[in-house]
Amino acid sequence: MTTSVPPPGFPRNATDRTILALEAFLPYRLTRLTDAISRKFSQAYRARLGLTRPEWRTLATLGQFGTMTATDIGAHSSMHKTKVSRAVASLEERRWLLREPDAQDRRVERLTLSRVGQKAYEDMVPVAHGFETRLLARMEPEERAALLTGLEALERAALED
C-alpha cells in the first residue's frame, strides 16, 4: 500500500501540494462565475430563451457593425464558422437577418439585420447595459477598478500566445 491518501481523520489542508482545492483553482472559478453570470443575463434578456448564444452573438455583432460577412462575425465574436453558419441560418429563418450576394466575390455573403432584427437589437442593448451596470453596482469602486485591471492582465496572459 504505497498510495499517499491521508488516512481517515488526517485532514487534507489547502497548502498541501498533493491536493488541488477545486474551489480556488482559477479555471474552475472562472467557469463557475461565467456560467452564473451568463445564466443570469439570459434570464434578464427574456428573448434569449429562444435565442442560442451563437445567435445572440451574431445579433450583437451585426447590430454593432452593420453589414458583415460570416467570417467577420466569427472573427469578432470568437465563434467557429460552423456556429456562425448555423446562427445565421436560424436568424434568417426568424427573418431578423438578410443575406445578399457580394458582387466582387461570389463566395461571400453580405449579412445585415432586417428591420425586425434591428428592432430586436435595439431592444436588447439597454437590457445588456442595464444588466452589466447593475452587476457592477454591487461592487465597491475600488473593486470594480481591480476587476478591470485584473481581467485585462489575465486576458493578456491567457490570450497572448
Place this chain on the structure above:
Amino acid sequence: MTTSVPPPGFPRNATDRTILALEAFLPYRLTRLTDAISRKFSQAYRARLGLTRPEWRTLATLGQFGTMTATDIGAHSSMHKTKVSRAVASLEERRWLLREPDAQDRRVERLTLSRVGQKAYEDMVPVAHGFETRLLARMEPEERAALLTGLEALERAALED
C-alpha cells in the same frame, strides 16, 4: 424608414448607448477568457483529451475530499446531477472509481477513487498547480492582487442572490 441605424459613414462610437460594444461586455469577455483558459488547461493536462469536464471535476472533487456521494460532488463542483451521474458511470467503467452502497440510506452510494484513480489524481494535481502558477506568473504582482480582489467581489456580486 424610422430605424435608428446610423447612415453609412456615420461612425458608431463606443459611448453610444444604442450600441453594445461586444468586446467590452462583461459576460462576453468572461466567456471568451474562460474558454481560452479551459482550452489551454485541457491541452496541458493531456489525459483530459479522454476525460470530459464533468469527469475531470468528479476526479478532482473525490481526490480532494475522499469518499462522497454523487449529490455531494454536484454541490461542491457546481454540476447538475445528471452530469455527475454520467461522469461517475464513465469513471467507474474506467475503473478509476468505486461505488459502495450506504448502510444507513440505501438510496445513496458512497463513491471513492480506486487506486488507479487516486494515481491519476496525484498525477493531475501538479499539472494543475503548475498551469495556474505559470499563468499567474505572466502578470505583475499588483495585477495578480487586483485580479483576486476583483474576482472575489464579482463572485459576491454575481452569486449572492
Place this chain on the structure above:
DNA sequence: TCGCCATGGTTACGGTTGCAACCAATTCGT
C-alpha cells in the same frame, strides 16, 4: 491559361448537454 492551394460557407456525424420523466428509498404530516 492550367493546375493547385487557399478561402467562404454548409453539412453529416458522433458525442455532450439540459430538461423532464422516472424508479426506488426515505421522511413527514396527520
Place this chain on the structure above:
DNA sequence: ACGAATTGGTTGCAACCGTAACCATGGCGA
C-alpha cells in the same frame, strides 16, 4: 402507521456542439 411529498440517482429525448469532410469560388505561380 400510512399515504403524500422529498430525495438520491438514472434514463430518454431533443437540441447543441466540435471536427472533419465537402462544395464552390477565387488567387496565384509556372
